[in-house]
Amino acid sequence: MSDGRHLILDLYDCEPASLDDYDKLEEWLEAALLMANATILRIIGEKFQPQGVTLLALLAESHASIHTWPEIGYAAIDLYTCGDTTNTQKAADFLIYKLKAGKVEQKDLQRLTSLPPDES
């Protein structure tokens, strides 16, 4: 069986300047996903006013997202990958490191994505 893994990260006490830097966040998200061996099909995003960034990555293995609130040093990150070929935790660790998160809350959800054994 090959299940989906969905990491839900709430990062607190991050560096505010980084959380408002669209280009840097996109570069880090891309690097994190490549490190995790994910296949990026497209990344889109939005820089909000007066602050905050959203990035969404469409992956062959599902998706990843980052939403930031620089004013409170907070980032909400989702890393959802399916299959046996990705190492989602690697992407999480890289983003936690880059954002210099002071406090991390991580949930790790298993989501069904498998064919039943007799159909695979």
Add this chain to the structure above:
Amino acid sequence: MSDGRHLILDLYDCEPASLDDYDKLEEWLEAALLMANATILRIIGEKFQPQGVTLLALLAESHASIHTWPEIGYAAIDLYTCGDTTNTQKAADFLIYKLKAGKVEQKDLQRLTSLPPDES
């Protein structure tokens, strides 16, 4: 305080034909989000071969996603909205209804998105 609400839906025993119909899924996602009073900035997606669809909606209030596996009648849906103006459950209920899900597992996560009271 205005928190983020993240609904995580695993839908089983859905109608397989709908799960592989990109245009229909996009239409339903858009309708669901408008019903929920969300502000859609962009929707992107991918039709996979031999089957399966991914849709990602970039919202002013965060994001929504649908991933489908028609071959097992399964859809993984995320509806993540911030602020007090959206009714995320409405979007969930509409998609469950449209996909004719036979079994629904829903998780309801609260995620911090608020300014601390003394800064708001």
